[in-house]
Amino acid sequence: MMNIPKDQIMDDTQWQALIREVADLFNNLTIMRGFQYYKQKRVISINFNDAQAITAEVQGSESYEVVLRMQDLSTSYCTCPVNSPCKHMAAILMSYAEQQGRPVPALVNAHASTALKQTSKPAGSTSARAYSFSDVTEQEEAVQDNISSDGPQYSTIKERATELAGMDIVEWHELFRATLKRLGTGTATTGYIQEAADELYAIKPKMSVAMDQLFELHVQLYLMRYCIPPARNSITHTPVYLSYPAQLAVDSLQKGIETLLLQSLDLSGLKGTAFEQVWARLEETSAYLRTEMLPETANMMFFSPVYSKLWLNWIVPWLQGKQAMLESELHLLNEAEAKIISPEGAAPGGEKNVRKGSLPLPLVLAQSWMYYHLEQDSSAWQKLVHGSSAYGIPPEHLLYFLHTLTDAAEWTRLSEWLVQLGPLLAGRRNAPLQDYMRLWDTAIQHVPDAEHRMWDTLVSMLPHSRPAYEDAMHSRxxxxxxxxxxxxxxxxxxxxxxxxxxxxxxxxxxxxxxxxxxxxxxxxxxxxxxxxxxxxxxxxxxxxxxxxxxxxxxxxxxxxxxxxxxxxxxxxxxxxxxxxxxx
Known part of the structure; x- marks a missing residue:
């Protein structure tokens, strides 16, 4: 507690009040950026005055002066361009907490800890917390009506779970919600999600290997949906970000989903009704993911990657060249595009929800993948180029197409895609271009005649491709x-x-x-x-x-x-x- 006046040393009540005030004033993104500044020791000095205020200097892109009024944080100010509580203020509060001997993570997790306190209510009380396993929709009332509070509830759920193979995915998720009702409302953390997963796996009946794989996928999808708030605030329409504990939980679920989808879907030995049930659940899973991914924003894409990997690894390998399902899915995506561009019921002369040429990134990627699987590469490129010109496609999504072709050993096709996607990577930092050049090296090993196209593409990408262009010339x-x-x-x-x-x-x-x-x-x-x-x-x-x-x-x-x-x-x-x- 060095240099802190005695009248500015916090007691436990004041510390808890500060945590709540931080949660009220700062969004999660600002808190995390402030934490980075705190860890990087960018808070140069902290001074205390008699007016219960803290003055400090923080080194950002330039040096900023901050005044924190501890009696009312909302009246604090910073000389940076942000006209609201900023990362510089958050960093100073964390340094202040450290000097007070208080745990800095409590401020970092202010939103989560505050939400947890708000939801610690007696059983049966109503919670305003958005994350709840006990919210009941009209579709679920039939399931809930026959469920009592303890033993009978669980036995009813277990009995109903024996019919999972014949139930559709909507019913699966209704049963999941009923199963987790007894957990009540909780904060989206890794520990809580693990507890919820254990509850769901406990009701899984004996099924085929493929159905087991689908069950595991939907457990993780359901829990991920629980952790993720709506993409935009329903009132202000501003982007919404995950809290730090929720992000950790989602990261863990995403890794589990990725590992699962890298395994082949095991349909061996399935015939007749058993095969039809698995295939019906696959189609419903695709529809579920399509519904979940379309509202996603470019900076919060969780279901879109799962959708593309589901098709790539679990559906397409079993189509055996039959294109009807791909064409049907593409038709549904194109219908979604038409509704976005020309929404039904729009007021005459009113503004449309989405300008033409600014389609959601998940939709653009999904359409491109369908064209890819149909081997209509020109249409896929056209979609990606159009989407990139509208808002820029993150390089990892573009490189995924190229890595997929590499894994499939489609070398001629890979060289064509490298030519087309190269300009979309222009302006990116070195890492994506380095990966891009490694893929060119692999393609040229198998198709030596493609080398001249690499040089032409790199020249067309100048000046952004200069480091890659120079390295390619030098290494060769x-x-x-x-x-x-x-x-x-x-x-x-x-x-x-x-x-x-x-x-x-x-x-x-x-x-x-x-x-x-x-x-x-x-x-x-x-x-x-x-x-x-x-x-x-x-x-x-x-x-x-x-x-x-x-x-x-x-x-x-x-x-x-x-x-x-x-x-x-x-x-x-x-x-x-x-x-x-x-x-």
């Missing part, structure tokens, strides 16, 4: 192409590490001559000491290259002429002598 020993590119862009030789230029000096030293000579002239033209030193550094390299090429006489002629031509530049003459380039 395309020295003339590499030098020509550097000369055309006016790059300085001294910008490169020696290790980059050494292979060229070894394999094709003559190509470096114009690169170095032009740079020497530019450095001298600066007419300052730093320029002269840089010129001499390059001249020494030139001297070694001429010597290696056994062209000492042209070198002597050049260096003599250079010294004579610039004889009035005394500083240059001094640097040339220091470098032992002239007597």
């Amino acid at each position: 020993g395309q020295w003339r192409r590499w030098i020509d590119f550097q000369l055309s862009t006016g790059t300085e030789p001294l910008e490169f590490r020696v290790a980059v230029l050494q292979p060229i000096e070894k394999d094709a030293p003559e190509l470096l001559l114009p690169f170095y000579h032009q740079a020497v002239e530019r450095y001298i033209a600066h007419k300052n000491r730093d320029g002269y030193k840089a010129a001499v550094k390059l001249l020494k390299r030139l001297s070694k290259i001429y010597k290696k090429m056994k062209r000492e006489e042209p070198w002597e002629q050049f260096i003599t002429a250079l010294a004579v031509r610039n004889s009035r530049l005394r500083a240059l003459q001094e640097e040339l002598r220091k470098g032992k380039l002239i007597p």
Whole structure:
């Protein structure tokens, strides 16, 4: 509690009040960003004054001054551009808590802990908490009517669960909700979700392997739905973000779903009614995921990846070339697009919900995947290009198409997709481009004739593809192409590490001559000491290259002429002598 005045040391009541106030004023995203600043030690100083206020300085993109009024945090302010409680304020509050000897995670999890207290009510009381396993829809009333509070409830559920294979997915989820009713309302945390999963697995009857796989998938989908709030606030229509504990729970569920969907759906030995039941549940699962993913926003896509992997790994492999189901699904997606572009019941002359050309990203990706599976690649590219021009598609979604083709060993098709998707990755950071180039390397190993298309694509992506383009030329020993590119862009030789230029000096030293000579002239033209030193550094390299090429006489002629031509530049003459380039 260093430097804290006695009248500003919090007791337990004040600490709990601060946690509640943080939950009221700061959204989860701001709290997490503030926590990052706190961990990065960006809070430079904290000072306390007699007016129950804290003044502090936080280093962000620039230095910001913050005043926190502890009597009423809502009247605090920061000099940053944000006109509401910001990450700088949150970071200072965490540093303040640390100085008070209070647990910083309590502030980080302010929303979760506050919600948990709000839901700790006597049994039978009504909770306003959005996350509840006990909310009952009209469709579920029939299930709930016959369920009492304890023993009879569970026995009824267990008996009904024996019919799961013949029940549709909606009924599965109704039964899940009934099963979890006795858990009541709880905070979406990893521990609570694990407890809920245990309850659901306990009612699973003996079924076929494929039905077991579908049951496990829906347990995790149901729990993930529980953790995720609506994509947008129903009143303000602003984006909604997950709390930190909920994000951890969702991350765990996503990993489980991904692992499950990487396994093949085991339909072996299923015939007749058993096979038809599994296939019906698959179709219902696709419909469920379609419904859940369409409202998702680009920054909160949870069900969309599951939808694409379900089709890729569980449905398409069993279609055996039959396209009717794919075409039917595409038709449903296109109908969804039509409703979004021209919503029924829109007031005449009123604004449409979504502008044409700005379709939801999950819908664009789903349509593209259907075209992919139908091998209508041109239509898939058109969708992706159109979607990218509207809002930019995150690179991981584009790269997933390419990795899928790689896994399928469709090399010619992969090279075509690399050409088409490359420009959509332009402007991305290095990691996606590095992955993209590794995929090109793999494609060229199997289709060598595709290499010229790689070069054309990289050139079309300039200047964004410059690092990848340079690395590709360098790794393939395309020295003339590499030098020509550097000369055309006016790059300085001294910008490169020696290790980059050494292979060229070894394999094709003559190509470096114009690169170095032009740079020497530019450095001298600066007419300052730093320029002269840089010129001499390059001249020494030139001297070694001429010597290696056994062209000492042209070198002597050049260096003599250079010294004579610039004889009035005394500083240059001094640097040339220091470098032992002239007597």
